[in-house]
Amino acid sequence: MSSDAITLTKLSGLLRSGVAMPKAIEIIGGIPTNNPGLQYLLEVAVQSGSSVASEIDVVAELCYQRDSSLERIKVAYASPKSSSRLVIWLPVLTMLIAQLSGFDLLGAIIQRPALALSVLLGIALLVAAKMVSSKLIARATPTENYSGYFLMAV
Numbered sequence: 001m002s003s004d005a006i007t008l009t010k011l012s013g014l015l016r017s018g019v020a021m022p023k024a025i026e027i028i029g030g031i032p033t034n035n036p037g038l039q040y041l042l043e044v045a046v047q048s049g050s051s052v053a054s055e056i057d058v059v060a061e062l063c064y065q066r067d068s069s070l071e072r073i074k075v076a077y078a079s080p081k082s083s084s085r086l087v088i089w090l091p092v093l094t095m096l097i098a099q100l101s102g103f104d105l106l107g108a109i110i111q112r113p114a115l116a117l118s119v120l121l122g123i124a125l126l127v128a129a130k131m132v133s134s135k136l137i138a139r140a141t142p143t144e145n146y147s148g149y150f151l152m153a154v
Helices: 002-014 023-026 038-047 051-098 103-111 115-138 147-153
Strands: none
Touching: 002 023, 002 051, 023 038, 023 103, 038 051, 051 103, 051 115, 051 147, 103 115
């Protein structure tokens, strides 16, 4: 569970046990500062004197689900990332070992344009694959949006 979700769960528990909002915020160590929507929601609750324990439970669950999704994305991306590193470095290591073993691999690549073209095409495909996978991961990562907090406050 993320620190925001834990903090909000503690706050909700304090509110449900009858602790006033300002005292509950003081007990948990203040309003989390990295979330402006949550700050606004709690400030409205303090100023209006309302108990927003059920809304805070919803927000805590959403924070937990968001962090869980981010962790799943990281785990899902770890295996293809390590496989791509292997695919990238294996031919490089093979070429290096062949060159050090006495085969004139670099000379053969330089002398034959077809070999040079295939090496350049392979490098271009690796770069393109890296760019595409980075864009896919960026799209899968949720963006921060605080409009729901403002709607809850209203």
